[in-house]
Amino acid sequence: MATRQEFIELIAPIAVKLRLENSPIYPSVRIAQAIHETGGNLNVWNNLVGYKVGNGVLTPYWQGDRVSTTTWEVIGGIRYDNVPGDFRAYPTLEAGFRDQDLLFGSPRYASVRIARSPGEQVKALQSSGYATDPSYASKLNTIIQTYGLTHFDEEVVLMLEKLQEQIVALQNRVSSLEEQAAMEVVPQWAKAAVDAAVKASLIDTPEKGSYDFYRLLTVLHRKGII
Structure with a gap:
């Protein structure tokens, strides 16, 4: 008992x-x-x-x-x-x-x-x-x-x-990441390729590319095509 x-x-x-x-x-x-x-x-x-x-x-x-x-x-x-x-x-x-x-x-x-x-x-x-x-x-x-x-x-x-505090912290973190993404549209790893493409007059709106677009430019740049 x-x-x-x-x-x-x-x-x-x-x-x-x-x-x-x-x-x-x-x-x-x-x-x-x-x-x-x-x-x-x-x-x-x-x-x-x-x-x-x-x-x-x-x-x-x-x-x-x-x-x-x-x-x-x-x-x-x-x-x-x-x-x-x-x-x-x-x-x-x-x-x-x-x-x-x-x-x-x-x-x-x-x-x-x-x-x-x-x-x-x-x-x-x-x-x-x-x-x-x-x-x-x-x-x-x-x-x-x-x-x-x-x-x-x-x-x-x-x-x-405590759970509410964690939710607010997570929301703030998401907002911060979204703001950072808005300030830096072109991924850091693709900047050299984008700059080369702009210089070669291949593109004129580098900030509107998709992830696959930046990846393709980076591949072409590394191969010396642009």
């Missing part, structure tokens, strides 16, 4: 990766939900979010495998233990999370997708009916705060900022 820290260290890289790939779920919320739904324990069916079989429609990440077990539900304000349920089973933990993201793409979870903070998102999960527990949001918030899980949300922000 994994310790709570080992559980977090296993889930966090997946949660961060999916967020970077445009998952609507904050890593802190994803990890907190996994801890809450499983008690911080892994299961052999790789479903850490309490995702039931539901309508049974297959997805790229769920091919119909299921596990029957019991859970507890709050119905009409009353808690019922040992409620039987069929839960989706996955080949990997990541497949389970990706399948959950497909669920969150439905209109029912629009408020979850547009949440602007982990706190707002856990409230949206509860109001959207993801769980029957009336204390669901407060429990997830407590887990997030207890284990400092927003650290992983901040990690995503820093990684995206």
Whole structure:
């Protein structure tokens, strides 16, 4: 059985990766939900979010495998233990999370997708009916705060900022190369051949040649033809 820290260290890289790939779920919320739904324990069916079989429609990440077990539900304000349920089973933990993201793409979870903070998102999960527990949001918030899980949300922000900086640097480099190319249309290696061709009155617009044109002039020049 994994310790709570080992559980977090296993889930966090997946949660961060999916967020970077445009998952609507904050890593802190994803990890907190996994801890809450499983008690911080892994299961052999790789479903850490309490995702039931539901309508049974297959997805790229769920091919119909299921596990029957019991859970507890709050119905009409009353808690019922040992409620039987069929839960989706996955080949990997990541497949389970990706399948959950497909669920969150439905209109029912629009408020979850547009949440602007982990706190707002856990409230949206509860109001959207993801769980029957009336204390669901407060429990997830407590887990997030207890284990400092927003650290992983901040990690995503820093990684995206660094990526943006790299993109800007690359764009600047491309612009610089384009400016250099515009200033020096004739390749350096072809200048002697072009000068000879101009002197021999063979060409009068050397700056409009193609790569193959400059290469041909260079070959002719080296052979002493021009």
